[in-house]
Amino acid sequence: MSDDPRKTDKSSFPDPVYKETVLKPLFDGAKAHHVEGFRAIDRAHLVMLSETGILSDEQAAAIAKALIEIDRDVDVSKLAYTGEVEDFFFLIEKELKARLGPDLAGRLHTARSRNDIDHTLLKLALKERIDVLLDKAQALLEALMEAAEREKETLIVAYTHGQPAQPTTFGHYLSAVIEVLTRDIERVHEARKIVDLSPMGAAAITTSGFPINRARVAELLGFSAPLENSYGCIAAVDYATATYGALELMFLHLGRPIQDLQFWTSFEVGQVYVPNALVQISSIMPQKRNPVPIEHLRHLASQTFGRARAMLDVMHNTPFTDMNDSEGETQAMGYQAFKSGYRVLDLLAAVVSQIRIDPARVETNIRRSCITVTELADSLVRREGLSFREGHEIAAAAARAVVAVDRDLAADGYAAFAEAFANATGRATAIDEVMFAELVSPDYFVAVRTRFGGPAAEPLGSALAGYREKARGFATRARENAERQAEAARRLQEEFTALTERS
Template sequence: MKDTSKFPSPVYQETVLQPIFNTFKAEYYRDMMAVNYAHLVMLTEQGILKNEEGRLIAAALKEIEGEIDPESLEYTGEYEDLFFYVEKQLIKKIGVEIAGKLHTGRSRNDLNITLFKMKTKEYLRGLLHELLSLQSTLLELAEENKEAIVVAYTHGQPAQPTTFGHYLGALIEILLRDFRRLVSAYGTADQCSMGAAAITTSGFPLNRERMAELLGFARPQENSYGCIAAVDYLLEVYSAVKTLFINLGRFAQDLGFWTAFEVGQLYVPNEFVQISSIMPQKRNPVAVEHIRVQASLIVGLCDGVVNSLHNTPFTDMNDGEDPLQAVAYEALERGVRCLRLIAGFTGGLKVQEERVGRNIAESFVTITELADSLVRAEGVSFRTAHEVCSHLVRQLLSQGGTLDKLAFEDFRLAFEEVTGRQPTISEAQLNTFLDPKNFVQVRRVFGGPSPEALSASLGRYRNELQAQKEELAGLEGRITLAAAKLQEAVSQVLKG
């Protein structure tokens, strides 16, 4: 008969503790040792540990670091988790009376939450770096295509001419906002939980500000209950990540549509084209499909994180800990790969001008500017001008004609029929009004596609991108500085 009186049961070890142990040794060992050192420094500086006790613990931790290869560790069931494994090695070296003092004023609760936040921030900085790289690629591509005309679609149908640069500018704006959303979420995760202990802090005179500083956090999270119970840092991070990849998934939809044979606005270089195994004529832009499915998988993973926290108690609970964190990190890892793929793919795209010209002629998309120009040149109302243009479109469609082949006489007759008088514009003016380049050039309004308006927009995007790069560098610099401070502080402890 099985002994059911002792924790943990074999099935709990196999299904819960062993996977957590393996995750901790891969993801958290380095950060866990950093927290050990920081806590040791703080306890010593606060006089909670005597200098000699601090020196002995620091020296023993250094020895353990040199002896342990976390990758080679195997879960045996002897220790519940990696924390207890390291603590046991420390006790073996200097005895429980001194080694046991390292855990003064802390709990696995505040330790684990802090580790989760440190790892979340690390992955998030990697994602932000790739996002900035993608934005740089898109800005360069937009600059190169400020005057490269494409057809803009609404409701899946050709709508108006714009430029590829103008289209990319819309995406760049979104990604600039996505960066701000992610940095805001980073700021929520950038509040240290150490010192909250189990949930109510401690009677020992802990210095929570010092712990935050040594571990590279912006500040300690204030309310100790919230340090342990609040999971809004996860909700905020993965809602922002989800938003980013929904935005990029919509872009991928356009890439698939615009590179399709029937539309053909964009040419995909051969390095991103897979040839059919049976149909030699096929050029399959498979990268688009991988971008789309990766974006969808990331959105699904983010939903999994957020939804798993629904209706959980507002207290310490395992629902927001290791198993969920592993899913969360996968979303960020996939996100990094997806951003790299998008940057590599989009960097080689080319506008197929001849195909775009044919699409414009066949879809009549410059007719809006003819209506606008008639308002200005002929002094008629927009509704009257719209009726003239509608008449022309119906006539051309019935004849199987295209807008670039519109005869001035047909225009003259349509104008006279609607307005009761002859037009004053010339044939040359008519052709200018129907020219897609003119369509773009006259749209000089703030945010429009004209070369002047777009250049101004891209300049603003570039300035904001530079500011974002500096902001990320500041976040990364604080981590580097904290590591140096911690190393120096440990050296001081070792001197006794």
């Protein structure tokens, strides 16, 4: 029979392997990401303990002065994890004990836990990153709107299934990208609202018997309100999943027009011209113009998507309780999604602002592909009283004849059209050669598509005005968030400083 391991255990914390593989990386992560958050939480909690009378003026003042001394004396950037204390939180408590003694130093931790502290730290760090992301997404949105306005009459070939389909304008295409981006920005704003609820005061699980003021701590930390259910404060991770779910979708969606840019800049298509500032030349083939930034956009968008998805995967099937899976190193991994996402948003805004459409290549591609014949079929319905299917067959016959001899539909297709019309209907068409050329021109194709959401001037202009209004709304929300956070920081500093003057 073996001895009771509790009686024979001679080991001491921390195990050296555990120290190197877990505790040190966690300590380094806290140093890198959460120092300011720790400082703000300590100060806001201390102000609240003083205001509620849980601590006396003398006690609060002494702790406040000690916290100032720690900020002055401890260079966090030079700290190395030794294992003397478990983590960054206990390092601050150790420094407080050295200055105040264990009794007074320990009073700062009244009515709180590492559980509510940890989730508050993570939310503070996420809010900061979300706000940067939203700022950069707003800049991309502005660049897209400016480009769409500039290119609202610029013809391009629109593709379906990788093949030329119909003419539209670059402004119309960019407007579709804008619409998706506005929905993605809205999702991030909604995720931020979930992040913007303070867990402080939940303590370990069930709040506290002390008369704490959770709303006051939330206010001082710049949160919109406290998160209500205390169990949810330490167990719910929907603030993280909402955030990374929104990131995952944003960069999945951005990857699709990036892929189009890659295709459209190919030598064979060539309808997008990338300026020299964004082109790299081959080291061996001097004739090549490689739009390498678009490749970087593609893989960085994929990296961001993958990192965001990984956050959701890590939290899948975890228990509904406080647990390390959603904290510490997992969150640090998620921050990498923001870093690569920032690069995508900045670079894509620069690319969108500088690329231009090559009208000669667009004209050539339209001519070779006969993509205006859809309107010819439509016009036969309206002008000749045919069914769409009959008009479609006549238009197809004309297109096949022109493509077979590699000629231009507008200039060379009338005879084939007239013949196909007569064969199908048994009569001559009322459409003459001049009218035929107009009906199959790309400008006419776009101009008559005046329905809601179409590329013609009126619906596209109305759409662009709506996007600008949405963009202004996003900017207002971002400004209000920034102002509230700045005001909270100012108020916290003022109240904390006042504590030091009460002894």
